[in-house]
Amino acid sequence: MKKKRKKKQHRRVYKYQIREHPKNVRLGNMLDDLCDVHNHFMKLENRYYRIYGKYAGRYRLQPHLTKLLERTDQYWSWIPRDTLDAVIIRLHLAWERFFDIPGTGRPKFKRKGRYRSAKFQSGYKLEAGRVRLSFKEWDAPSQSFKFNKRWFSFHQHREWKGNVKYIQILRDAAGTYWLYVVTDNTSKEVLPATGESVGADFGMDTYLTLSTGEKIDSPQFLKHALTELRKRYKSLSRKIKGSNNWLWCVRQIARLYRHISNQRKDWHWKLATDLCRRFDLIVIETLNLDGMKRLWGRKVSDLSFGQFVEILKFKCFKHNREFSQVGQWTPTTKPCSDCGYQNKDLMLSDRQWSCPECGSDHDRDINAAINILRAACDPVVEQM
Numbered sequence: 001m002k003k004k005r006k007k008k009q010h011r012r013v014y015k016y017q018i019r020e021h022p023k024n025v026r027l028g029n030m031l032d033d034l035c036d037v038h039n040h041f042m043k044l045e046n047r048y049y050r051i052y053g054k055y056a057g058r059y060r061l062q063p064h065l066t067k068l069l070e071r072t073d074q075y076w077s078w079i080p081r082d083t084l085d086a087v088i089i090r091l092h093l094a095w096e097r098f099f100d101i102p103g104t105g106r107p108k109f110k111r112k113g114r115y116r117s118a119k120f121q122s123g124y125k126l127e128a129g130r131v132r133l134s135f136k137e138w139d140a141p142s143q144s145f146k147f148n149k150r151w152f153s154f155h156q157h158r159e160w161k162g163n164v165k166y167i168q169i170l171r172d173a174a175g176t177y178w179l180y181v182v183t184d185n186t187s188k189e190v191l192p193a194t195g196e197s198v199g200a201d202f203g204m205d206t207y208l209t210l211s212t213g214e215k216i217d218s219p220q221f222l223k224h225a226l227t228e229l230r231k232r233y234k235s236l237s238r239k240i241k242g243s244n245n246w247l248w249c250v251r252q253i254a255r256l257y258r259h260i261s262n263q264r265k266d267w268h269w270k271l272a273t274d275l276c277r278r279f280d281l282i283v284i285e286t287l288n289l290d291g292m293k294r295l296w297g298r299k300v301s302d303l304s305f306g307q308f309v310e311i312l313k314f315k316c317f318k319h320n321r322e323f324s325q326v327g328q329w330t331p332t333t334k335p336c337s338d339c340g341y342q343n344k345d346l347m348l349s350d351r352q353w354s355c356p357e358c359g360s361d362h363d364r365d366i367n368a369a370i371n372i373l374r375a376a377c378d379p380v381v382e383q384m
Contacts, residue, residue: 010317012162012185016154018169018177026135026150027118027169027177030079035115037076037087041065042109045095055095061088077145078136079118086119117170117180124167129156131167131179154179161185173254190320197281199373201332201365202305204296208271209365211373216271221263222302229256268308272315280321283376284309285368286328324376332371336360 018024041061048056062085069077069084076084094107123134130153136145162185170178199211207218232253239246275282292300309325316323326332334343341357351364 010186011165012160012183014158014160014181014183016156016179016181018179019153019155021153023150024152024177027152028171030083030118030135030169031115031171032112033076033079034083034087034118035110035112037065037084038091038115039109040068040073041088041091042107045091045107055092055099057095058085058088058092061092078138080120080123080134082121082123083118086121116172117168119166119168121166126164126167126181129153133169152177152179161187172258174251174258175254188318188320191277194278194280196279197283197373197377198275198279199283199369199371199376200275201285201369201372202287203365204299204303206365207303209363209369211366211369213363213366215365218303219263219267220299220302221260221267222298225256225260229253232256264302264304265307265311268304268311269315272308272312275312276315276319276321281324281376282312282316282321283324283326283373284312285330285332285372286325288328326372326375330372330375332368332375333364335371336362337367337370337374 018027044061044064045055048054065084065088069081091107097104098106120133125132130151132149132151134147134149137148138144139146160181160183162183165182165184167182168180170180172178201209203209206215208216210216232249236246236249236253239249287305289300289306313323315321331342334346335341336343336355336358338360339355339358341355343353343355346353346364352362353364354361
């Protein structure tokens, strides 16, 4: 019998950059120790899986963690207990997805420096522009751990709304630390109704083709940064691996990738906002992105269709717009949008074609966008 998965809760996440400071090393040490916790319990899970063919689960591993903190691995005790428990819960959910969802990969071990985030449900205090984390330090005279509260400053460029549920500390590949504040705010910014609906067809040459006839091209930020990336990778190849110069080059490459990702994400947010302002109903198609990556590789990653769909879903929820997706196998390209004739001879290279039944001239992408919108409004088309 399949387990009933909990309904996903809508929560708002606010991201702030933690200011550079020598004491940020403390955060790096915490993430490295959490990496050791992750790998230790991964070994236990793998051993349990070999013997019993299933995962041990958080309710067996958390009592074991209590024993480790009392006896062998006391040096983990300086990290708040709920942060240590969050590592086990994350492993529990990863194994749950591995067993329940077909095609999901098996959880893996983490290398030092590759464990990215720590979750704090308690032991923190937020103020304007700074956060206090409660760690522990070994006190030699009393031979016990005592609380040592540390303040970290962050760049608070906007206020968060709602009640704070928890916070996360994240370290990216460039070595920058970020604070994520997760709140229960689900307030909506309702936009005025327009009475308009639109279907959108994704493409490799034209990013979005709307049923209104408008075509939107992608800036392809990764493509324009390839020359600079090649220069930096060439410089990296001349450094001794593990040296300070090599590490500096790795960080420079990570910063460039972060810049490209931020540019793309900014463009996606602005495009999604523009569509929500103009249309009450937005319909898109469901794509087989894994198959497309096998065919076109880097270009599909540069266009980042999946990220845009998630952003568009959130913007539609925020602005009270209706969002819909037609099925992957819904016929949208070959049918004529005027009379419904199926053009079975249509090839991928045919960008323009005429319907032999009604004589209508079609742009391939605009015709598909119109059919996508029609499929969402007419259930009969979806089942064809």
